[in-house]
Amino acid sequence: xxxxxxxxxxxxxxxxxxxxxxxxxxxxxxxxxxxxxxxxxxxxxxxxxxxxxxxxxxxxxxxxxxxxxxxxxxxxxxxxxxxxxxxxxxxxxxxxxxxxxxxxxx
Amino acid sequence: xxxxxxxxxxxxxxxxxxxxxxxxxxxxxxxxxxxxxxxxxxxxxxxxxxxxxxxxxxxxxxxxxxxxxxxxxxxxxxxxxxxxxxxxxxxxxxxxxxxxxxxxxx
DNA sequence: TCATCATATTAGCAATGACTAATATGTGTG
DNA sequence: CACACATATTAGTCATTGCTAATATGATGA
Numbered sequence: 001x002x003x004x005x006x007x008x009x010x011x012x013x014x015x016x017x018x019x020x021x022x023x024x025x026x027x028x029x030x031x032x033x034x035x036x037x038x039x040x041x042x043x044x045x046x047x048x049x050x051x052x053x054x055x056x057x058x059x060x061x062x063x064x065x066x067x068x069x070x071x072x073x074x075x076x077x078x079x080x081x082x083x084x085x086x087x088x089x090x091x092x093x094x095x096x097x098x099x100x101x102x103x104x105x106x
Numbered sequence: 107x108x109x110x111x112x113x114x115x116x117x118x119x120x121x122x123x124x125x126x127x128x129x130x131x132x133x134x135x136x137x138x139x140x141x142x143x144x145x146x147x148x149x150x151x152x153x154x155x156x157x158x159x160x161x162x163x164x165x166x167x168x169x170x171x172x173x174x175x176x177x178x179x180x181x182x183x184x185x186x187x188x189x190x191x192x193x194x195x196x197x198x199x200x201x202x203x204x205x206x207x208x209x210x211x212x
Numbered sequence: 213t214c215a216t217c218a219t220a221t222t223a224g225c226a227a228t229g230a231c232t233a234a235t236a237t238g239t240g241t242g
Numbered sequence: 243c244a245c246a247c248a249t250a251t252t253a254g255t256c257a258t259t260g261c262t263a264a265t266a267t268g269a270t271g272a
Contacts, residue, residue, distance in 0.1 A: 010125045012197055017120030018260080019112065035219055048261060050220055060200030069218050069269045079196050086192055090185050091118055094166030124230080141249055154231060156250055175239045175248050 015059040016087070020044060021052050025075070025084060028062065032074030121165040122193070126150060127158050131181070131190060134168065138180030 003011075015021060023042040027033060033041070039049045053073055056062045061080055065072045075081050109117075121127060129148040133139060139147070145155050159179055162168045167186055171178045181187050 006125065006128065009193070009197055010123060010128055012200075013128065013193065014120075014123030014259095017116060017123035019116045020260085022112065022116055022119065036217095045262070046219075047221085047263075051260080054220075066219095066269095071219065076200065079199060083192060083196055086189060087115070087119065090189055091115055093185060094118075094182065120229095126230085142247095151232075152249075153233075153251085157230080160250075172239095172249095177249065 012059050012061075015056055015061055018052070020048065021056055024049065024052055024056065024073075025061070028074050029081065029084060032065065032072040034070040034072055036070075038073065118165050118167075121162055121167055124158070126154065127162055130155065130158055130162065130179075131167070134180050135187065135190060138171065138178040140176045140178055142176075144179065 016025075020042070023044075024038055027038050027041050035046070035050060035053065038044075038053075039046050042049070053062065053064070057064055057073075061076055062073050063076050065074070075084075122131075126148070129150075130144055133144050133147050141152070141156060141159065144150075144159075145152050148155070159168065159170070163170055163179075167182055168179050169182050171180070181190075
């Protein structure tokens, strides 16, 4: 299947649109963590977290650094960090509007 | 149901993670358009587009301005515009990684 | 090498989201 | 008022995504 730029963009953006993945990103926003640490921190299960990590990694949002039997995950680069900060900033301004969105789409 | 800040954040971010909605945003990025114009521009159907517009509006990303029998939709504010630009910038840097993400999640 | 721990992968199921078709609302115009 | 046009809403179906449980891989240390 051919992926257009649009498809890639959507895939990238969709990666941010899941509760577990947002929690993971917040969890490793300031320092890299092992899978176990992330699992414990957000109280998920190992398999599930591992799948979401694979997704975020595959989308170029995070990177994994194996070290012995652990893998440390962290944000890919500063740009991603800044993007996350931008989300928070924009969200603060429009929080009231988002609160009343009850359409079943999204 | 109580919506936590996290839920709101996820709802907001998820709004960007759909092909049709991304197309809509690109379509009205520089100037507001009527629903009909958007429908024609991205070759969707009216009902579908209308639902996605409701979603984006409900999430505070776009605003609708009724004028006579038309409704003009545009980005809510400059911050949203800048956020969209940021997406493009970040994406340019990591496009190669996104391309090879084949996990069925996201 | 065997046992253990950390992480990844797979398959199947459950839940959510998006699309279509039909209908409703609302606005302008003859 | 009646009609035409623009947009919104609803219900139902189909497709996608996420979760769980089980198993596999890979590394460490006794």
